[in-house]
Amino acid sequence: MDRPQKIINIPEAVNKIKDGTTLGLSGFSYMNPPMTLVREIIRSGIKNLTLVSGPTSGIETDLLIGAGCVKKVVTACVAFENVAAIGPNFRRFAEQGKIEVWECDESIWHMALKAGSYGVPYMLWGGGIGTDLSKLNPALQEIEVDGKRWLKVPAIQPDVTILHAGIADSFGNVQFPPELFLGRKFCEEALARATKGEVIVQVEKVVPNEAIVANKERTILNNCWIVKSRFGAHPGGATGFYMPDLDHFREYVEAVEKERFQQYLEKYILNPKEPTTYLELVGINKLLSLEYY
Amino acid sequence: MPSDYSVSELMACIIARDLSNADQVAFGLYAQVGLAAAAIAQALYAPGLQIRHGLRIERGIELNPPAWTDKKFTRTPWLVEKVESHDLMLTLGNRSNPCRFCNVFFVGGMQIDQYGNTNLIGIKGEKGKMKVRGPGSIGTSSIAALVDKCYIFSFEHSKKRFVEKVDFVSVVGHDKGQGGPKWCLTPLGIFDFNPQGKMRLKSIHPGVSLKEIVEKTGFSIDLPQNPPVTPLPTKEELEILQKIDPEGELKALDRQVRI
Numbered sequence: 001m002d003r004p005q006k007i008i009n010i011p012e013a014v015n016k017i018k019d020g021t022t023l024g025l026s027g028f029s030y031m032n033p034p035m036t037l038v039r040e041i042i043r044s045g046i047k048n049l050t051l052v053s054g055p056t057s058g059i060e061t062d063l064l065i066g067a068g069c070v071k072k073v074v075t076a077c078v079a080f081e082n083v084a085a086i087g088p089n090f091r092r093f094a095e096q097g098k099i100e101v102w103e104c105d106e107s108i109w110h111m112a113l114k115a116g117s118y119g120v121p122y123m124l125w126g127g128g129i130g131t132d133l134s135k136l137n138p139a140l141q142e143i144e145v146d147g148k149r150w151l152k153v154p155a156i157q158p159d160v161t162i163l164h165a166g167i168a169d170s171f172g173n174v175q176f177p178p179e180l181f182l183g184r185k186f187c188e189e190a191l192a193r194a195t196k197g198e199v200i201v202q203v204e205k206v207v208p209n210e211a212i213v214a215n216k217e218r219t220i221l222n223n224c225w226i227v228k229s230r231f232g233a234h235p236g237g238a239t240g241f242y243m244p245d246l247d248h249f250r251e252y253v254e255a256v257e258k259e260r261f262q263q264y265l266e267k268y269i270l271n272p273k274e275p276t277t278y279l280e281l282v283g284i285n286k287l288l289s290l291e292y293y
Numbered sequence: 294m295p296s297d298y299s300v301s302e303l304m305a306c307i308i309a310r311d312l313s314n315a316d317q318v319a320f321g322l323y324a325q326v327g328l329a330a331a332a333i334a335q336a337l338y339a340p341g342l343q344i345r346h347g348l349r350i351e352r353g354i355e356l357n358p359p360a361w362t363d364k365k366f367t368r369t370p371w372l373v374e375k376v377e378s379h380d381l382m383l384t385l386g387n388r389s390n391p392c393r394f395c396n397v398f399f400v401g402g403m404q405i406d407q408y409g410n411t412n413l414i415g416i417k418g419e420k421g422k423m424k425v426r427g428p429g430s431i432g433t434s435s436i437a438a439l440v441d442k443c444y445i446f447s448f449e450h451s452k453k454r455f456v457e458k459v460d461f462v463s464v465v466g467h468d469k470g471q472g473g474p475k476w477c478l479t480p481l482g483i484f485d486f487n488p489q490g491k492m493r494l495k496s497i498h499p500g501v502s503l504k505e506i507v508e509k510t511g512f513s514i515d516l517p518q519n520p521p522v523t524p525l526p527t528k529e530e531l532e533i534l535q536k537i538d539p540e541g542e543l544k545a546l547d548r549q550v551r552i
Contacts, residue, residue, distance in 0.1 A: 028379070055379075056431055077413075077429035086428045094426035095418070103414065105463070107435035110380045126386050127435020130469035132414065132461045179370040185378045292366070 006172035007226045010275070013200045014040045016160050016225075020071075021046070024161030024195055025053040025060050027236060028186035029081055030244035033060035034164040034202050036232035039269045039278065042067040050074065052158050052194075055109035055187065059236060059252065062087035065099055066261055067269070074102040074156060076109050083249040088256035103136040104128075108153055110187075115155035116194030124150040161195040163188045163224075164233045166240050168203045173212045174221040177240030179292070189220045202229035204241050231279055231287055242290040248282070298525055300550050301326055301543040302534055303498065304446055304478045306526040309333035311476075312397065314341035316442070319382075319395030321432055325356050325542055326446060327399040329534065336533045345395065347374025354537050382432060385439040396441040400433045400474070404459040405445060407512040408466030408490050409474040412459035430463040437464040443474045449551040450479040452511040466490070480550045481506050483523055487515050496523040 014037060017023060027033030038060050041049075048071040053061045055076035062078055064070050066089030078087030093099040104112070111123040129149050134140040141152040165188060166177040176185065192199045201224045212219060232238075235248035255264035272278040279287060308330035312318065316339065318331040328344070335342050335350040348354050352372045384393040402411030403425070413433060418424030437443040443464075447454060467473035467490030477484040477492060481501045487493040493515035494506065499522055506514065526534070534543065 056429075075429060077431040079428040086426065091426045094415075095423050097422055101429075103430070105430040105434035105436075106379070106432040107382055107385065110383055114380070114383070125435070127438045129438065130465040130471045131430075131434045131463055133430065133434055133463070136414065136461065187379050189378065190380050 003171055005170050006224065007170050007206065007228065008200075010036065010040050010227060010229075013037055013162070013202075013225060013227050014044055014046075016198050016200065017041060017044075017046055017049075017162075019046055020048045020050075022050040022052060022157070022159045024158030024163075024191040025051055025057075026163040026165075026186070026188045026191065027053055027058050027060040029056055029058055029079075030246075030249070031058075031186065031233075031237050032164045032188070032239060033058055033233055033236040034162045035060060035234060035236060036202050036229040036275050037162045037200065037227065038064060039275075041069060042265070042269050043273065047071075052113075052156060052161075052191065054078070055104070055106040057087070059087075059249065062089045063252075065089045065093050066256065067265060070099055072100040072102060074104070074109065074112070076104050076106045080249050080253065083246060084253045088253050089261070092256070101136075102139065103133050104140070105133065108133065108140065108151065110190060111153040112156040113190045113194040115153065116157040117190070120155065122152050122154045125153050126150060156194065158191060158195045159197050161191045161199045163192065163199070163201045164229070164236075164238060165201050165203050165220075166238065167205050167207050167211075168201060168224070168226045169207055169209045169212045170226065171209060172201075172222060172224040172226055173209070173219050174201050174203070174224055174226075175212060175215060175218040176220060178215075178218070179240035185220050192221050192224070198225060199223075200225040200227060202227040202232045204230055204232070204238055229275060231282075232275065234279075234282060234287070234290075237290070240292070242287070242292065245282070245286065245290055247286075298499065299544045299547050300448070300480045300498070301546040302329075302526055302531075303523065305329035305333060305534070305543060306530045307478060307483055307523065308399075308444055309338060309530065311442070312339050312342055314339045316397045317343040317345075317393070317395045318397045319345045319436065320399065325538075325546060328354065328356060329537060329543060331397075332537050333530055333533045337529055346377060348372060349374070350533070350537070356538050356542050382436065385436060388439065395436070398433075398436045398440045398443050400437050400443060400445050400464050401447060402445065402459070402463070403427050403454070404456050405447060405454060405477065406456055406459045406466060407492050407514070408468040409445060409477060409486060409492060410459045410462045410466035410468070411445060411464045411474075412461050413463045414461035417460040433464045437474070438471055445474045445477040447477070447479050448546065448549045450481045450506075450509050451551060452509060455510045455512065457512040481509065482520070484514075491515055493517070494520050496521045498523045499525065
């Protein structure tokens with residue numbers, strides 16, 4: 001019998017996500033957000049998502065919040081580095097009490113996902129003691145064990161996780177390209193391994209299984225669903241392929257701040273229903289200018 | 294602010310002089326000052342110092358990690374000695390391990406208080422809401438607590454930033470029984486903490502007056518009568534800065550300075 005193929009299309013991928021799903025998302029600062037799937041989620045009108053992203057999240061999280069898809073976010077930060085110190089929709093929705101924030105830092109976020117991946121109910125962690133994180137987040141508890149204070153961090157498990165990565169084969173083996181610095185694996189693996197259900201990875205390039213085997217040390221995940229999505233992290237960057245489009249980030253931030261976010265949604269998400277239409281809108285000159293030398 | 298030196302370069306040099314061969318430096322977002330400090334230290338003061346990803350000054354160091362810049366050309370993927378996954382930070386918990394994530398870290402804050410508590414979470418508003426939702430704690434709460442040396446740096450020294458008590462604590466100061474930051478570096482001076490855990494002026498930057506520090510700090514600060522003047526970058530330090538920062542990215546950060 002033939003080994004099962006794992007390549008699916010965008011609607012098949014997004015059908016696995018429902019109202020109320022706890023959704024894991026890649027995206028660290030500007031890098032590797034699964035934007036093709038994020039845009040399809042918005043078009044599908046999915047609501048009440050709990051996002052587990054980051055732990056230093058970017059536009060994938062901010063955009064889903066702004067589009068009204070999100071009930072709660074599990075993240076240590078939403079920011080656009082030099083473009084916006086605080087994610088503009090995250091800031092607005094949090095200030096208005098329209099989203100719940102599972103307050104944590106990056107290590108606490110990782111401990112929660114480790115507990116999820118190891119199938120244990122909680123982990124004890126030595127950081128964050130004495131801060132206000134446990135006051136703002138009732139899921140975190142400071143406890144004493146043998147005279148020492150620890151933070152009790154409960155397990156977090158996404159129902160479904162969507163990631164953007166560089167390369168995969170049609171059997172669902174996922175790799176990153178060799179241009180790894182600060183980008184090989186931010187948290188893709190951590191998210192995927194904590195997930196209860198499906199892991200869906202949109203990739204720049206699908207390669208033969210032989211190419212995966214030839215670089216086996218770069219395989220970070222296996223048995224994932226694969227969605228082919230060239231330039232699918234735009235406006236974010238993709239490790240080894242292209243840089244973030246900071247002009248687009250600026251346009252986005254300005255749209256939110258000047259109450260033109262609905263126009264942004266229509267222009268870039270609701271009207272261009274196909275990824276190719278979106279890429280045409282961004283323009284071939286712009287896209288090619290983002291590729292690394 | 295005196296115009297004949299760069300505050301960001303000065304901060305990098307001050308930290309560099311305080312680093313040692315035993316140190317392992319991690320840098321995160323807004324990394325330039327910490328990374329420059331580590332590079333200067335490796336070149337001049339502590340050749341055994343470890344930098345995240347195994348960066349080495351002999352091979353050259355790019356100041357702007359390419360993961361979050363729009364630089365089109367980068368050599369950095371080929372300058373590192375090892376590849377790290379992000380959850381390596383959890384090895385911070387094994388505090389005597391020689392290859393743990395780091396023992397030196399840098400934090401900033403929307404608010405910084407007299408004990409060195411910092412706040413990236415937000416500014417309190419009415420009825421339990423936040424007037425300003427901050428970006429979030431990023432890596433700071435745990436890393437700062439588990440390293441041996443943590444430095445606060447702030448490009449703004451104002452009453453708005455330096456408050457008596459932070460609205461929310463994202464990193465603990467010296468009043469929580471959990472250690473606290475070593476120094477706080479600002480455009481006006483370098484501050485350490487006195488035996489009561491309160492912020493104290495350690496050295497004052499050239500051209501800055503004590504009156505200015507008092508006027509721009511929102512709490513009563515421990516001020517020695519004749520504080521030393523912060524020593525400016527040396528010729529050797531400036532040479533290293535020229536090498537790692539030919540485009541003057543640190544000087545460009547000075548434009549963010551508000552005092």
